[in-house]
Amino acid sequence: MALPSSAAPLPLAGKTVVVTGASDGIGRAAAEQFVTLGAATVVLVGRRAAKTEAAATGIVAATGRPVVHCEIADLSRRDEVAALAARLRARHPAIHVLANNAGGLFLDRGLTADGIEQTLALNHLAYVQLTLALLDPLLAAAAPGAPTRVLCVSSRAHRNARVDFGDLPLARGYGGWRAYANSKLCNIWFARALARRLDPAQVVVHSLHPGVVRTRFAEDNGPAGRLLRWVMDRVSIGAAEGADTLAWLAWAPDAARDSGSYWVRRTRTQPSRAGADDDLAEQCWRETDALLGMDANVVVAAARARSLAG
Template identity: 45%
Template structure:
């Protein structure tokens, strides 16, 4: 990864932090996105020095902040070899983002969409560029309800989280389709069930059960492995539009292979992003 630039969200904790450290250790220069300056600076200190890593602060639940972030990074970075969309969360009760969107949808899906769109020119200008998005097996059993994407009619933290992870896979499919022939590849992954800080701030029963559930989870190092593989391995340089688990492409649910839903989600995301100003 010597000489390569990796932009990563959610790099201040869990699997994102392990991936940022590993890619820096391989020689990449890391552009770290954090919502909290102190946590961002603490992670920067863990990265192998010598490559002028940089830190940007943004609340990725805000479309305006994510768009401004993308513009700042694009202005500073003539090349972007890898964009890793990874920040995400699950919320036990329904909350709204600064734009009035349901918070899980805003953070887990819209941030991936807006940041990728904002960095697309830089990715296209970089030979062999890659977009890697962290999805989840939690998408299994989910279906997008285009009449209620903001879960205003009914809310369950698990269900809404599952739909946001389905959105990550549909986003990757449509992105890969749109990028065909551009030289940029886009893939997503399930990291496994991983003992990170995930769920610790969800609230409710989930937050109380998490410490027990995590006894069965794999380590952040194991969870980050497929992210690192997709970001850096020559083996996957020409694979695109796929969903990986343990370094292998696997079939996601039938709903996650629905190209009409992928195109509709893209159009709806564009509309919501434009509406946010």
């Protein structure tokens, strides 16, 4: 990781960072970089306590900075996302960076405990639900010239999406890669749509492609998953390199503007034509409301009003 100039104070000094999917892969590597970048607190969100705590122990050993905390939640379950958000709000009244990163590929269609297709639930709905539930601490952490940041790990795979708004959970015509690509397009749409509703002087929202990264991604899909991993590993970058753009977006002055953008290798990049379409982003926003049973416009407006009321 290229650090900012040694004369400058560490860019995340005093800041609280929350990163999901932090027990492994890109999220774990990013968490370590957030610690190295001086964050006062880095919250590792994982779904398995022992594995997440082992990641925390490894990060403290590697950095010498005991600033990590673990939170455990299965992010494919709405009740667990809600409970996680409530704990985070209680423990961290100011959150400067939220890195929505936990995600997966499921070659076989499956439903979550809530009866929602699991790719959509984990890769998209959890990003939305968690972010909206953390708007109070995100707005509270905003300072003049230093907006807080919501970062959504998407993928170049979004370019292969074929979204049917009449059937986001792909009850018909499920394919694992299609579900994955669609969910990653939803990440880009969510970043765009949320950015339009927030003052970029307070909160900026970005999506990104981390690169093709050597992680455990897709491995839990039986022999097909292991074969896929073997192929991906031939062309992958390491997890630290894969976490670089995510970590950079958390502090770089260049990323404090252009809210709603999509980034690849620290560079603002044009997403697919669909990804750049604000009408489609709005349609996704409305369909997401229906799936989550809420009115996200009301949630955002209420959080902004509370923030103004001080």
